[in-house]
Amino acid sequence: MIRLLDDPLRARIIEQLADGPACTCHLVDDLGAKQPAVSHHLRILREAGIVVAEPRGRFTFYRLLPEAIDEAAERLTALADRARSTAGSRRECS
Amino acid sequence: MIRLLDDPLRARIIEQLADGPACTCHLVDDLGAKQPAVSHHLRILREAGIVVAEPRGRFTFYRLLPEAIDEAAERLTALADRARSTAGSRRECS
DNA sequence: TGCTGATATCAGGACAGGCTGATGTGATCC
């Protein structure tokens, strides 16, 4: 999941969605990207369960799922904790 | 920084380093990757401040910096919190 | 000093993934 945030445009889409749900046209306007590119990334994020699509007539609103973000954050924290607790060990070289 | 965890091999290197400091030869052995590839990623992680290199004679030990990981985790948590607090708003479509 | 082993770097090829223009699909409005 972490690796889904790697793309610059994708990161900006997520930042934008963190400020509130938005439809594709908002994202296209605000980010200055082409519509197919935005749709492409939204599809990826949707399939990864990071955002959900809520069709409203001709528009499609996208909403960020905080649980998905939190899960990634917790995984990182666990990693950091593990590193801290093993910092003292030192393996031999063959 | 998040985007530095996107590569599969890089992620495995970080996982490995979370279990304790290791030198390049350990990583090469454990991950089954070629040495230049491992060195390449270590350089990227080093320049990003995610790991530090500690030369010890002919060997170079690498250590994960938990603070860098924590910082990324906090940024994600902040993002999730922001999304939660703005979930109710809804922008108009032009 | 010459040799060996551990890393780092370089150059080149290969592949994944993003971007764009064109097109398809529904929903709304007249």
Next chain:
DNA sequence: GGATCACATCAGCCTGTCCTGATATCAGCA
């Protein structure tokens, strides 16, 4: 029902980036 708008998808190009084989660097040891 036809036009239009918002959005999704498709096909093709293109760039970034990863991997590999070769080579350079540097420490330890005889």
